[in-house]
Amino acid sequence: MARDSSATKARLLDAALSEFAAHGIAGARVDRIAEAAEANKRLIYVYFGNKEQLFDHVMQRALEAGAESVPFDTADLPGYAGAIFDHLTGRPELIRLVAWKQLERPAATPEQRTAYAAKTDALAAAQHAGQIDAAFEPSDILTFVLALSQAWFAAAGDPALAPDGSPWSEQRRAAHRAAVVEAVRRLTAPPSQHG
Amino acid sequence: MARDSSATKARLLDAALSEFAAHGIAGARVDRIAEAAEANKRLIYVYFGNKEQLFDHVMQRALEAGAESVPFDTADLPGYAGAIFDHLTGRPELIRLVAWKQLERPAATPEQRTAYAAKTDALAAAQHAGQIDAAFEPSDILTFVLALSQAWFAAAGDPALAPDGSPWSEQRRAAHRAAVVEAVRRLTAPPSQHG
Numbered sequence: 001m002a003r004d005s006s007a008t009k010a011r012l013l014d015a016a017l018s019e020f021a022a023h024g025i026a027g028a029r030v031d032r033i034a035e036a037a038e039a040n041k042r043l044i045y046v047y048f049g050n051k052e053q054l055f056d057h058v059m060q061r062a063l064e065a066g067a068e069s070v071p072f073d074t075a076d077l078p079g080y081a082g083a084i085f086d087h088l089t090g091r092p093e094l095i096r097l098v099a100w101k102q103l104e105r106p107a108a109t110p111e112q113r114t115a116y117a118a119k120t121d122a123l124a125a126a127q128h129a130g131q132i133d134a135a136f137e138p139s140d141i142l143t144f145v146l147a148l149s150q151a152w153f154a155a156a157g158d159p160a161l162a163p164d165g166s167p168w169s170e171q172r173r174a175a176h177r178a179a180v181v182e183a184v185r186r187l188t189a190p191p192s193q194h195g
Numbered sequence: 196m197a198r199d200s201s202a203t204k205a206r207l208l209d210a211a212l213s214e215f216a217a218h219g220i221a222g223a224r225v226d227r228i229a230e231a232a233e234a235n236k237r238l239i240y241v242y243f244g245n246k247e248q249l250f251d252h253v254m255q256r257a258l259e260a261g262a263e264s265v266p267f268d269t270a271d272l273p274g275y276a277g278a279i280f281d282h283l284t285g286r287p288e289l290i291r292l293v294a295w296k297q298l299e300r301p302a303a304t305p306e307q308r309t310a311y312a313a314k315t316d317a318l319a320a321a322q323h324a325g326q327i328d329a330a331f332e333p334s335d336i337l338t339f340v341l342a343l344s345q346a347w348f349a350a351a352g353d354p355a356l357a358p359d360g361s362p363w364s365e366q367r368r369a370a371h372r373a374a375v376v377e378a379v380r381r382l383t384a385p386p387s388q389h390g
Contacts, residue, residue, distance in 0.1 A: 102294055102349060103298075136377070140374040148342060154342070182331070183331070183339055186381045186382055
């Protein structure tokens with residue numbers, strides 16, 4: 001039974017991710033999630049709580065999957081930014097999930113606060129060790145690195161940025177990725193590596 | 196009568212901005228906009244068209260007001276970024292409007308395409324004249340400068356980034372602004388001004 005319930009939970013969370021990415025929290029319908037997951041609607045409440053709590057579960061699962069694919073690495077912040085860029089390529093639902101969170105549920109969960117503090121602490125230690133330029137506060141560095149990694153995807157729905165309306169060619173994708181990596185290098189390289 | 200209709204249009208657009216910022220396009224209610232503007236609902240269709248077209252009008256008006264307050268200046272991109280930061284301070288409805296657009300109406304209007312092309316053309320000319328580092332493509336520069344200018348506001352609803360949950364002090368605001376300006380300087384200064 002434990003295996004069945006774990007499979008049902010995973011199906012519900014997958015279906016909820018699609019539903020939230022498409023419609024946001026207010027627009028999401030629990031019936032549609034249950035139907036897409038081929039599960040009883042009641043199980044959503046049993047496993048996850050109300051719709052807002054379900055959203056928190058979906059977001060936490062996406063963040064944990066992201067952290068596993070793209071470990072935070074203060075010794076190579078340009079590489080970290082490039083890896084986030086790769087992780088987001090072809091995953092527009094993640095960008096949408098973050099945008100809905102910002103609009104509809106901006107407060108951080110305790111898990112998100114803990115993950116944030118771990119990153120700024122690691123950045124402060126790397127600055128102290130001379131691995132990262134100390135000109136910026138750790139919170140500024142983290143905010144800028146994440147903004148640069150995501151910048152192209154936040155705008156990617158905008159044909160002004162892709163005049164022919166087609167998806168990026170591999171060449172174009174590689175060029176934007178290289179630009180993100182170089183931008184983060186310029187912001188974070190210790191003075192000895194400037195230039 | 197012309198003056199009256201112009202005043203009514205302005206009231207409708209103000210009310211629509213608040214409604215869209217709060218609820219997005221799908222969630223916005225034309226009745227509430229008419230009521231808040233103390234105008235007849237029918238006038239919205241007469242003046243602006245359907246709800247999506249009304250959103251385009253609201254967005255275009257916000258972009259034009261922004262461009263008037265913060266002129267694009269290739270001769271001082273760090274100052275431009277700082278001015279955007281100032282313009283967004285205390286205007287969370289603008290950040291929300293951009294996020295809703297990204298989620299619900301990502302296609303650029305002809306006006307937005309024209310404004311975008313004018314900026315990338317100006318950046319290319321400034322690179323050619325040696326005013327801006329030529330390492331990045333104009334579209335990368337524009338995307339990064341806008342992302343850095345807005346980075347703190349996109350995250351500002353997140354208490355993980357303001358542990359005490361209070362609004363920024365003037366000192367904290369000034370420190371983040373200075374970081375944004377310095378970040379843009381590092382990305383765009385021509386090689387002779389690095390360091």
